[in-house]
Amino acid sequence: MSVSELINSINGVADGGAGVTDEERASLLLACDKLRSKLEGPLVLRLAIDMKIFDVAAAISRPDGYFTTEKLASETGADPLLINRIMRYMTAISLFQEVGPGKFKTTPLSGIYVTASPLAQGIIHMTSQMEIISALPAYFAQNGYKNPGDAYDGPFQYARQTKLHCFEWIATQPKLQHAFNVIMGISRSARDQSWFDYFPVSSKLSVKSDSDTLLVDIGGGVGHDLIRLKEKKPSLSGKLIVQDISVVIESISDLPTGIEAMKYDFFTPQPVKGAKAYYLANVLHDWPDKQALQILGNVKEAMTSDSFLLINENVLPETNVSLFSASTDFMMMGGFSAQERTENQFRTLLDEAGLELVKAWEPEDAADGEGRRLLEAVLKK
Incomplete structure (x- = not known):
């Protein structure tokens, strides 16, 4: 069984x-x-x-x-x-x-x-997050039970006694950074269906020349998604770019031909202008609306009328959220002052950023109202 x-x-x-x-x-x-x-x-x-x-x-x-x-x-x-x-x-x-x-x-x-096992790295990552969750009662008692809304002033900073963001702090801890990278690799590669299995890649992802940028994976870690895309769709033309902070990009040992690694902080202007597609996977749930709007704003400024944005995230139903998703939402709150969002919350967030949600693509075996979705957005008219 x-x-x-x-x-x-x-x-x-x-x-x-x-x-x-x-x-x-x-x-x-x-x-x-x-x-x-x-x-x-x-x-x-x-x-x-x-x-x-x-x-x-x-x-x-x-x-x-x-x-x-x-x-x-x-x-x-x-x-x-x-x-x-x-x-x-x-x-x-x-x-x-x-x-x-x-x-x-x-x-x-x-x-x-054993140390080399992804499960061992999962335990390291999970237990480091538990330290934050265990501090939630004391944090909320001190802060008047207000929902955290700033990624630089929330439960994580309270528990770790730091002013650094969670990602910045992890970057100072090589062991935890390695565990995080491994877990992100599992979460991106272990899904039964990747986004390009149910998104119409052939009709939507195309550029005129190999010198044009086809897709920019923003906050894409060590390139898991682009590597799988390249393997599954080898005939795609155009440049593929994976962007992340320095410590992550420097950990990349090898990438297939056609994929470029670029150091980038998504709170700064997007250096790649006019790409066909910009891609954010498991990024926005790490940030409350305050910072999520800054990230989306920088993407928007780089987009043209021919560009679109793809957001690959877990989407909550409006009612009857599962225990797993509710637990994940608390993990996002504890570590990042952030949240898992419903489709309506994504729609509102995108609208405020000057973008329009045009479709929520989903796997064939998607759970009713809950689970991973690929949200497609364009510049608001």
């Missing part, structure tokens, strides 16, 4: 729970508790990842299959008692198996949290 099928089955039981017997209910609760124990514990996992416990365990496992607490402590340089307490938790969630006092074996799940 796939994870999606499991989720559907659980939701089906939850919606029709009246027909479940007491025995079945007890079994279901036990199974859910067991599943929860496997998925929880990110803070302890973060400790184990930071201490490279998973890496060392894989390297020192004996031929007979086990390793000792003493050897693990020696190789990591950590206190043996701390190692023992962490391994106790790792065993409880089945990431290791305890075979005797101070003796452990790896399990099939142990290897997924």
